[in-house]
Amino acid sequence: MFVCEKCGNTNSRYIGYINNKPYCRLCLSFNGKSASFHYINPNSDLKEELSYELSEEQENIATGVKEAFANHKNSLIHAVCGAGKTELVYRTIAYALSFGLQVGFTIPRKDVVIELEERIKSAFPSNSVTSVYGGHTSNLEADIILLTCHQLYRYEHYFDLLIIDETDAFPYQGNEILHTYFNKSLKGNFIMMSATPLPSMIKEVRDTGGKFFELKTRYHGHPLIVPKVIVSPFFRDILISKKLKQFLNDNKQCFIFEPTIDKAEILFNKLKIFYKQGAVVHSKKSNREEIISAFKKGEYRYLITTSILERGVTVKNLQVIVDDASSPIYDEKTLIQIAGRVGRKIDAWDGEVIFFCDKENDEIRSALEKIKEANTYVKNM
DSSP, X not given: OOOOTTTOOOOGGGEEEETTEEEXXXXXXXXXXXXXXXXXXXXXXXXXXXXXXXXXHHHHHHHHHHHHHHTTOOEEEEEOTTSOTGGGGHHHHHHHHHTTOOEEEEESOHHHHHHHHHHHHHHOTTSOEEEEBTTBOSOOOOSEEEEEGGGGGGOTTOEEEEEEEOTTSTTTTTOHHHHHHHXXXXXXXXXXXXXXXXXXXXXXXXXXXXXXXXXXXXXXXXXXXXXXXXXXXXXXXXXXXXXXHHHHHTTOOEEEEOSSHHHHHHHHHHHTTTOOSEEEEOTTOTTHXXXXXXXXXXXXXXXXXXXXXXXXXXXXTOEEEETTTTSTXXXXXXXXXXXXXXXXXXXXXXXXEEEEESSOOHHHHHHHHHHHHHHHHHHTX
């Protein structure tokens, strides 16, 4: 039986032959330069620089994760959207760097990698940081390497500490090749993070003798925003337009989520007639990084988007509308992540999330239940 040395594939459907020699078609696109060894100068005085003080609950988890890593154990952090889970691993990163260990931080989507880069550079100003993703692979080595999961193949047996965020997200979830490259890139231990972890993730950590941590409140202590569901099979464009007008009049920016690229483009072409300071972003937009950056600077007041912006984006006073929330593309986890875009700032913790739909389905109901359940912990504090 042929076993691919790169990705471990044994499925004959993806095995081809050239001159009677087998090769794997499954990982054929994972082809490029591998990272070289990068020397990290140990610094026993290294400390991360936080933009805000951790709560007692955050302090306990940050210390627990660091101690787990120091004892060669893996960790899983389950934290609600906007809890500040990225900051929970800074102490462990600083600990690893103080011993000259190689740190990697991997995320399924490049938009989130780009979002994270400035935060990591600010937290660790004395260390080198590089981002590696499709079309951005000229600098592969640094003290801290931020990368998409697709780039892990370049780092075989490389990372002493590998942090992976949004492990339940596409395209990592369910992709055996990316799972293989994740495991092959490990030299030490990993930290998994998610607001919506899958049972398989929890099992994977516990099977390796790892530690499980939960953070049920946002760092500012205010509850998650509970979405308002509006059932409207007809004339939703008009209702969305009216709601958008209200947000813009209140000087608040807005994301409007559509389930498909076509629907996003159609809605934008309708709304741009009345509201000029908007744009549309999706996976086929080659300049979406520039559009998102301009939105954060306030140059756009609203964005029509697909689910590419469901995670990892923080904008002050952001409001959210989901069109066709009962579409099969929106499962419980996606709806929770989308709702989690609102109220993330300590001085802007309130806002609105509106789900427009043909009918309220099980995924919508389950998302609402999970959000309300998390909020009971805030009320009982």
